[in-house]
Amino acid sequence: MRLDQRLIADMIKPRTRVLDIGSGDGTLIGHLYRARGCDARGIELNMELVTRSVAHGLPVVHGDADHDLAYYPDHSFDYVVLQRTLQAVERPREVLRQMLRIGRYAIVSFPNFGHWQLRLRLLLGGRMPMTAVWHTPWYETPNIHPCTIRDFLELCRQDGYIVEKWMAVDEDGERAPWRRSIRLANLFGEQALFLLRRR
Secondary structure: OOOHHHHHHHOOOOOOOEEEOOOOOOOOHHHHHHOOEEEEEEEEOHHHHHHHHHHHOOEEEEOOHHHHHOOOOOOOEEEEEOOOOOHHHHHHHHHHHHHHHHEEEEEEEOOOOOHHHHHHHHHHHOOOOOOOOOOOOOOOOOOOOOOOOHHHHHHHHHHHHHEEEEEEEEEOOEEEEOOOOOHHHHHHEEEEEEEEEEE
16 A cells, blocks of 8 residues: 555544545555455546456445535545545535535545645746656646645635644655644645544
């Protein structure tokens, strides 16, 4: 599993109901089912990945986070997960609202566009940066709403979401030693994870 998937799995209590939005090939769902006894399901836009997941016996349906979440009933899951997908949806604010309507908790991971290397490359090169996390050219990227850790926290504040837990990590798996400082995490964290709930 990717680093963010391992950290997400650690946030989820065993034997709970989980909806993974943008579930990819179903790696996280499979792990939650086998290792934690969760009733884990997925929704994925890429039909090839849906087919691969279903072929492995995983309950994944074809769907679009921007439009299909409205059809899920209130409070139908304990956790709703959005792994590295927030920056690629058309309406991130609405997707978050739907996640916290459907689930008791929302877990969100995203690449941090405030990372110092991205800032420096943009400043010195004057072009959209390319890194291990942001690895597609601007004209091909699905990332239409890049944000920083501070941007995301401000959105949570505006919409009244409680941040139960957060962390900033680098791509190699090292947790940031600046866990208590949002400003430093925003500067040095390559990706962020948040566990949210409603007030």
